[in-house]
Amino acid sequence: MLVRRPEEVEDQAMTMPGAQGVTMKLMVGRDDGVPNFAMRLFTVQPGGQTPKHAHNYEHEVMIVEGQAQVFDATIDSERPANAGEVLYIPANQLHQFRNTSKAPLRFMCMVPTSYDCSAPESDTSTPEFAPTPGS
Ligand SMILES: [Zn+2]
Numbered sequence: 724m725l726v727r728r729p730e731e732v733e734d735q736a737m738t739m740p741g742a743q744g745v746t747m748k749l750m751v752g753r754d755d756g757v758p759n760f761a762m763r764l765f766t767v768q769p770g771g772q773t774p775k776h777a778h779n780y781e782h783e784v785m786i787v788e789g790q791a792q793v794f795d796a797t798i799d800s801e802r803p804a805n806a807g808e809v810l811y812i813p814a815n816q817l818h819q820f821r822n823t824s825k826a827p828l829r830f831m832c833m834v835p836t837s838y839d840c841s842a843p844e845s846d847t848s849t850p851e852f853a854p855t856p857g858s
Contacts, residue, residue: 729750732748732764734766739776741772742773743771744770744772745765745773747763747764747765748763748766749761749763750764750831753836757836758836759835759836763834764832765828765829765831766827767821767828769822770823771828772822773819777817778838779814780814781811781814782812782832783810783811783832783833784812784830785809786805786810786830787829787830788806788827788828788829789822790805790822790826790828791803791805791820791828791830792804792821793820794817794821796818801821
């Protein structure tokens with residue numbers, strides 16, 4: 724068994740175009756020898772947002788702290804999501820997390836390990852995440 728705390732994991736700035744005030748901690752991923760699911764802890768600062776984007780894999784999200792405004796493609800609009808709530812975002816569905824509150828937003832996001840944003844296996848394009856200076 725592996726046990727890990729958020730404070731033990733490096734925070735990486737999300738560098739994807741459209742991201743603002745977003746950092747990610749890869750809590751468990753393929754570098755740990757995990758075969759299927761990666762777990763990531765995101766922090767969005769007040770006024771920050773993830774890019775509005777879609778991809779060919781799903782997200783399973785749990786809001787851990789704070790409040791998000793989440794773009795929901797099924798209603799073509801935003802809906803609030805609060806700490807304790809779980810969201811399932813199917814593959815290829817547009818989504819975005821915005822923090823319009825005055826407190827940090829934290830959420831867990833599960834993805835297949837092949838998309839866990841650790842050292843890319845073969846993709847040499849611009850990484851979506853970069854180490855945060857000083858962390
Ligand atoms: Zn996504």
